[in-house]
Amino acid sequence: xxxxxxxxxxxxxxxxxxxxxxxxxxxxxxxxxxxxxxxxxxxxxxxxxxxxxxxxxxxxxxxxxxxxxxxxxxxxxxxxxxxxxxxxxxxxxxxxxxxxxxxxxxxxxxxxxxxxxxxxxxxxxxxxxxxxxxxxxxxxxxxxxxxxxxxxxxxxxxxxxxxxxxxxxxxxxxxxxxxxxxxxxxxxxxxxxxxxxxxxxxxxxxxxxxxxxxxxxxxxxxxxxxxxxxxxxxxxxxxxxxxxxxxxxxxxxxxxxxxxxxxxxxxxxxxxxxxxxxxxxxxxxxxxxxxxxxxxxxxxxxxxxxxxxxxxxxxxxxxxxxxxxxxxxxxxxxxxxxxxxxxxxxxxxxxxxxxxxxxxxxxxxxxxxxxxxxxxxxxxxxxxxxxxxxxxxxxxx
Amino acid sequence: xxxxxxxxxxxxxxxxxxxxxxxxxxxxxxxxxxxxxxxxxxxxxxxxxxxxxxxxxxxxxxxxxxxxxxxxxxxxxxxxxxxxxxxxxxxxxxxxxxxxxxxxxxxxxxxxxxxxxxxxxxxxxxxxxxxxxxxxxxxxxxxxxxxxxxxxxxxxxxxxxxxxxxxxxxxxxxxxxxxxxxxxxxxxxxxxxxxxxxxxxxxxxxxxxxxxxxxxxxxxxxxxxxxxxxxxxxxxxxxxxxxxxxxxxxxxxxxxxxxxxxxxxxxxxxxxxxxxxxxxxxxxxxxxxxxxxxxxxxxxxxxxxxxxxxxxxxxxxxxxxxxxxxxxxxxxxxxxxxxxxxxxxxxxxxxxxxxxxxxxxxxxxxxxxxxxxxxxxxxxxxxxxxxxxxxxxxxxx
Numbered sequence: 001x002x003x004x005x006x007x008x009x010x011x012x013x014x015x016x017x018x019x020x021x022x023x024x025x026x027x028x029x030x031x032x033x034x035x036x037x038x039x040x041x042x043x044x045x046x047x048x049x050x051x052x053x054x055x056x057x058x059x060x061x062x063x064x065x066x067x068x069x070x071x072x073x074x075x076x077x078x079x080x081x082x083x084x085x086x087x088x089x090x091x092x093x094x095x096x097x098x099x100x101x102x103x104x105x106x107x108x109x110x111x112x113x114x115x116x117x118x119x120x121x122x123x124x125x126x127x128x129x130x131x132x133x134x135x136x137x138x139x140x141x142x143x144x145x146x147x148x149x150x151x152x153x154x155x156x157x158x159x160x161x162x163x164x165x166x167x168x169x170x171x172x173x174x175x176x177x178x179x180x181x182x183x184x185x186x187x188x189x190x191x192x193x194x195x196x197x198x199x200x201x202x203x204x205x206x207x208x209x210x211x212x213x214x215x216x217x218x219x220x221x222x223x224x225x226x227x228x229x230x231x232x233x234x235x236x237x238x239x240x241x242x243x244x245x246x247x248x249x250x251x252x253x254x255x256x257x258x259x260x261x262x263x264x265x266x267x268x269x270x271x272x273x274x275x276x277x278x279x280x281x282x283x284x285x286x287x288x289x290x291x292x293x294x295x296x297x298x299x300x301x302x303x304x305x306x307x308x309x310x311x312x313x314x315x316x317x318x319x320x321x322x323x324x325x326x327x328x329x330x331x332x333x334x335x336x337x338x339x340x341x342x343x344x345x346x347x348x349x350x351x352x353x354x355x356x357x358x359x360x361x362x363x364x365x366x367x368x369x370x371x372x373x374x375x376x377x378x379x380x381x382x383x384x385x386x387x388x389x390x391x392x393x394x395x396x397x
Numbered sequence: 398x399x400x401x402x403x404x405x406x407x408x409x410x411x412x413x414x415x416x417x418x419x420x421x422x423x424x425x426x427x428x429x430x431x432x433x434x435x436x437x438x439x440x441x442x443x444x445x446x447x448x449x450x451x452x453x454x455x456x457x458x459x460x461x462x463x464x465x466x467x468x469x470x471x472x473x474x475x476x477x478x479x480x481x482x483x484x485x486x487x488x489x490x491x492x493x494x495x496x497x498x499x500x501x502x503x504x505x506x507x508x509x510x511x512x513x514x515x516x517x518x519x520x521x522x523x524x525x526x527x528x529x530x531x532x533x534x535x536x537x538x539x540x541x542x543x544x545x546x547x548x549x550x551x552x553x554x555x556x557x558x559x560x561x562x563x564x565x566x567x568x569x570x571x572x573x574x575x576x577x578x579x580x581x582x583x584x585x586x587x588x589x590x591x592x593x594x595x596x597x598x599x600x601x602x603x604x605x606x607x608x609x610x611x612x613x614x615x616x617x618x619x620x621x622x623x624x625x626x627x628x629x630x631x632x633x634x635x636x637x638x639x640x641x642x643x644x645x646x647x648x649x650x651x652x653x654x655x656x657x658x659x660x661x662x663x664x665x666x667x668x669x670x671x672x673x674x675x676x677x678x679x680x681x682x683x684x685x686x687x688x689x690x691x692x693x694x695x696x697x698x699x700x701x702x703x704x705x706x707x708x709x710x711x712x713x714x715x716x717x718x719x720x721x722x723x724x725x726x727x728x729x730x731x732x733x734x735x736x737x738x739x740x741x742x743x744x745x746x747x748x749x750x751x752x753x754x755x756x757x758x759x760x761x762x763x764x765x766x767x768x769x770x771x772x773x774x775x776x777x778x779x780x781x782x783x784x785x786x787x788x789x790x791x792x793x794x
Binding site for chain 2 (some may be wrong): 011061153157162163213214226229230231235236237238239240241242243244245247248249250251252253259260261262314317318321322323324325326351352353354355358359377
């Protein structure tokens with residue numbers, strides 16, 4: 001058995017993955033000795049694997065001595081600033097975004113373009129040009145883009161955007177359009193909802209807080225979505241459905257919703273509900289209009305914010321009771337309106353969450369701002385390379 | 398590297414686990430040749446591993462030739478009827494249950510006792526005697542009980558039953574009480590909610606339907622709970638909280654609930670809500686009283702069933718929108734009342750689930766009846782042995 005070359009090669013790949021994921025998960029550079037201790041592998045095996053990881057631009061050496069001990073400076077290993085990179089593309093209400101991150105999740109390129117035409121082929125064509133520019137910009141920093149993930153404002157089912165009302169999309173084959181727009185770049189592509197990808201970005205940003213394995217990221221805006229993280233991973237639901245917080249029923253007899261139901265959270269807490277018919281002047285954002293009216297003490301805006309906060313609290317209490325999550329991140333427009341919403345949300349949670357007596361729910365604004373989904377989309381590279389670093393090494397010898 | 402005995406031993410264990418899990422997942426007996434093909438291991442390795450699994454009573458040989466081909470009868474390998482077994486204990490409104498299953502999940506022992514005293518130490522003491530009897534009964538069939546899991550009607554947080562109103566329990570250290578009651582039996586113990594464990598039982602029962610990886614199991618009764626299965630595994634939420642469907646808000650301004658909130662599903666669809674103050678005669682079940690009144694056309698019972706069905710539909714629509722599950726199992730009292738509830742539930746789901754146009758939600762009575770939680774609890778043995786079959790073999794040489 002021990003002489004089987006295929007078996008030996010597989011074992012080598014498994015060990016290489018083990019070492020790479022240790023570096024990936026570490027908060028500080030690791031020495032070869034620490035890697036040997038963490039993985040149980042011998043020093044000669046570690047030395048050989050580290051050579052491969054260095055040659056393949058997956059890790060890099062630091063000359064620092066972070067533990068401050070005296071003696072020979074310790075050589076630490078950390079994630080490379082060169083090598084594989086991920087591209088995130090995001091279609092949002094105020095424009096298109098393209099973002100490149102490296103293996104450590106650092107943003108290395110970020111570009112925007114106006115959204116002048118919401119027609120799907122036109123949007124994808126424009127994103128294709130932004131992607132080509134991003135790949136070129138990344139290459140100038142010795143980064144090789146390997147993944148491209150598109151964030152869309154609506155649920156995605158097998159690459160098809162079922163409904164994205166902000167864009168007027170229904171049953172748009174976004175994955176196929178993305179592949180066509182990016183053909184020639186040789187990237188592994190995917191499409192997912194903005195809320196899921198923003199939650200993925202938030203998971204990375206809060207990665208140092210290892211206790212935070214169950215949370216909900218709520219994205220406010222024209223539509224309301226949520227990304228659910230359980231056991232440290234994003235739950236997408238069957239066929240990618242899921243996270244449709246905007247269509248959770250707050251009042252069964254409430255106002256009709258565009259979706260055909262009644263009393264959806266959407267009808268209380270989306271930007272159109274908060275604006276109450278007010279027109280947004282050119283150049284202004286809906287949130288700035290709402291904040292201006294609230295600061296001026298306009299009663300209908302204050303009432304709308306109160307109703308939105310209560311409705312959001314009821315919907316989030318349902319999430320907490322069902323999923324046992326005890327942390328809520330308010331993202332998108334909810335992050336901007338946080339100071340007008342969080343007390344009302346918290347009041348409903350305290351009343352309605354069964355376990356609030358034992359484990360109060362924490363509500364806080366999202367850590368990363370409007371680029372959360374673009375960053376989360378770009379982070380696909382981390383998942384891909386960490387799942388099989390040997391594949392990257394084989395393709396980049 | 399190849400000569401390292403510890404490494405070789407680990408590889409041997411990994412391969413043994415690989416082979417055992419193939420037998421576990423198969424719908425029919427597998428030949429050694431099929432096992433070699435499925436795992437990529439060599440025939441000599443398979444032969445050696447199968448010898449170990451046979452000697453350790455994890456698998457057994459069948460003499461059948463299920464594919465009906467001519468020639469030498471094929472020897473198939475399937476899960477043993479002897480060897481490791483799991484014990485499930487369940488505290489339910491109509492009594493205590495103890496159940497033993499083998500590795501294939503077949504029920505091999507099932508015993509009941511009346512619940513005369515809901516005081517926690519008394520209940521656990523009685524369950525301890527039932528457990529000892531079950532272990533003895535199992536041993537008579539050459540089964541060795543290795544796990545004991547207790548199902549309780551309420552959320553469990555680190556072994557502590559936070560609230561189980563049906564029993565009048567609050568902050569009961571059930572895991573410690575279970576360990577004390579079962580001391581001397583040498584079992585690996587755990588405590589979980591009835592709804593979670595019933596969902597685990599349902600997951601096993603529907604195992605042949607591999608497409609069914611996302612579902613919610615709703616347990617009706619004095620209290621209402623849910624077990625959520627996503628990506629083929631039970632989601633317990635942070636600290637085991639989660640699945641509290643009974644406290645999902647159906648109407649924010651609804652009737653006060655015992656939990657301190659208002660308009661919880663509980664206030665519409667629990668057995669007390671459906672009974673509406675009607676007294677249950679001694680010897681009758683609450684469900685039989687409700688069914689009798691409904692069959693007699695009593696308007697207040699019919700109205701209560703309608704309200705319960707709508708409320709259950711609203712709460713389940715929230716689950717579907719949030720989690721993207723497309724199958725609902727009605728268990729506990731809901732299974733018995735199914736014919737009076739399912740149309741109303743389905744109507745709400747059709748109206749309120751965003752993806753219902755693309756993927757209608759299926760509502761069906763649970764596959765296994767009132768013993769679902771006891772069976773699900775007993776199935777812990779399958780998880781334990783499949784995670785590390787070598788540990789069982791080492792302990793049972």
